[in-house]
Amino acid sequence: MWRELRRIGALSLGQGVWAVPDVPVFADGIARAITLTEQAEGQALTLSASGRGPEDADRFAAMFTAARSDDWREFLADCGKFEEELAKEIRIAKFTLAELEEEEQSLERLRRWHRDLMARDVFGAPESAAASKRLKECAAACEDYAERVFRALHLAMDEGP
Numbered sequence: 001m002w003r004e005l006r007r008i009g010a011l012s013l014g015q016g017v018w019a020v021p022d023v024p025v026f027a028d029g030i031a032r033a034i035t036l037t038e039q040a041e042g043q044a045l046t047l048s049a050s051g052r053g054p055e056d057a058d059r060f061a062a063m064f065t066a067a068r069s070d071d072w073r074e075f076l077a078d079c080g081k082f083e084e085e086l087a088k089e090i091r092i093a094k095f096t097l098a099e100l101e102e103e104e105q106s107l108e109r110l111r112r113w114h115r116d117l118m119a120r121d122v123f124g125a126p127e128s129a130a131a132s133k134r135l136k137e138c139a140a141a142c143e144d145y146a147e148r149v150f151r152a153l154h155l156a157m158d159e160g161p
Contacts, residue, residue: 001033001036001037001040001042001044002018004029004032004033004036005018005029005033007029008020008026008029008030008033008120009026009067009068009071009120010026010029010033011060011063011064011067018033019049019060019064020064021060021061021064021122021123022048023122025119025120025122026120030046034046061123064122064123065121065123065124065125068117068120068121068123068125068127068128069125069126069127071117071120071121071125072117072121072125072127072128072130072131073127075110075113075114075117075131075134076127076130076131076134078110078113079110079131079134079135079137079138082103082106082107082110082138082141083137083138083141085103085106086103086141086142086144086145089103089145090145090148093152095148095149095151095152095153096149097149097153099149100145100146100149103142103145104142104146107138107139107142110135110138111135111139114131114132114135117131118132
């Protein structure tokens, strides 16, 4: 169950206590976590809670945003790895359709991850804008690599056997 809660971006507040903002994006994940708990013959208790004052709500928002900032930093690091991989393939002139397909799958994984993080980032972590920019840069780099692959394949076909 805790894996499901972590996957949806829930914030661990202590042993067995998790929290998410009360917004629809978390509803399916909470339902899956409850189902997993019940299937394991455990007990789940869900509560709607609010702080005693505005400072509690602000503190929760800050804690939740800090967790999303960590997620965004991890995403940005993976964008860097993706671009490094493309640069390596260009450097060694590995222009194959199989490699292009692999890189396109990696880009699609980054896009899904970005979409999921955007949905969970309900308070707007400062890193989200940089992450969106980096994803566009990754897409452009992949497009450049695709053009190089097709150019290399067409050259090989023009030269013939």
